[in-house]
Amino acid sequence: MELSTKPLTGMRQLYPDEMAVEAYIVGRIRDAALAYGFEEYDGPTIEPVELFLAKSGEELVSEQSYLFEDRGGRRVVLRPEMTPSLARMLASAPEVSSPVRWMSFPVCFRYERPQRGRAREFRQFNLDVLGSAGVMGDLEVMLVLDRIMKNLGAPDGAYQIGYSSRELATGVLERIGIAGQDGQKALGAIDRIGKMQPDEWTAYAEAVLGDPGRAVLLGRFASVRSLDDPWMRETASGLPGFDSMLELRRLLEAAGLRAASFDASIVRGLDYYTGTVFELSDTGGGNRRAICGGGRYDNLVGLFGGRPMAGVGFGLGILTLRLFLETYGLIPADPGAASRPDVFVAVYSSAEAATALSWAESLRSSGLRVMMEIEGRSLSRQFRAAGRCGARFVVVAGPDEVASNTASVKNMETGETTRVQAASVAEHILSVPGSRQDSR
């Protein structure tokens, strides 16, 4: 029986050219976050199942997580998301000075049927501000999100950030007579209003709430797309959640974040959200899945005992983002160009191998990236290989060169070949201005 050439369903497997694209995207995201003073952290890939049970149902965890027993008999899961791990890290890190600005690029797992933009193993970007309970924190993370999109070249209007508030939603629901158990169900119904036909949704909401009158009011709320909506102003007046939305809007305008707009149908699925919630989506319709979702979770860190700590942040799927960038033609043609070798050392025959090797090592010590021929191919083939790998120079070690202790150095861009003393090859190459930025 032959081994399968396929990875397990939905597992991440990136070839170098795909990895280069991901590295490009990750780099741009990181740069945007660094511009706001965020620091990078990481956490365990495997966590005790209790960490996620605390804020989501047992059924969901056992059905959609990679759950298993380790050799020590512990029930563990491959992390389905990062935020609970982050909350725990902060709960036991009293020395960090608040507010904390942290980011991470975790690989996470969810046992689901793969489809466009969704795999079982996936990398996401997480960014959070903790220890700040005010709306400024909400604004901060939304600003980073917008800057990430700009850094990646997303044009105005290609994406939008919709925001709402869990606090506002529950407040309004109470005022229209939906509370307790019904409130939870109502949030689920609000989430679906955009995915169903109007009459279909109405029937659904009536079934959930068991009464047409409240279903109509719920539909009214979920349809609100502006904080100036008269019904909303009247119904939500005086609610803390409404006031913070007004404040957030004021700050968003002051910061010039025009892609953001209020959308009452946004609730997000995570149970731990308590205040502002938001998501970023493609306005073009080419990517239906939200690229990013986030919100405020003020009670999560407190679960671990000790002092409570407010938090707000988001998770952004790298795969979904990549699809977005592809639909808008925003992936650079050759994202791997910056990591190509500088030099290919060609070897005429095995007699010159030792000399070539010492030259190559010396060039590497000078900070150059050097690929050396290890197959003993013809020079013609070696030049072809050098061209393909993108090396800017080929250093040839042949009988003449070894005898005279000089190397033939060919500039692959200009085609010129010069004879250079073996000791000064690195100096010669470094003196030629490169066509790419050298960040080392």
Next chain:
RNA sequence: GUGGGAGUAGUUCAGUUGGUAGAGCCCUUGACUGUGGAUCAAGUGGUCGCCGGUUCGACCCCGGUCUCCCACCCCA
């Protein structure tokens, strides 16, 4: 879990009203191992997903099965 589509060379795919297969890319080689990513020539490479049925004969038709993709469901 539901529905649709697809499985043919390492890869991307074409193909035949049923007569046991072809292209591009990749890889290898190009007389003499001293110069290129593009071009040219030649070559390696396939149990046509798997099992069964119909047929003189199946990659093709029929049934089953597995896998992948897409859309639902769900989305902590």
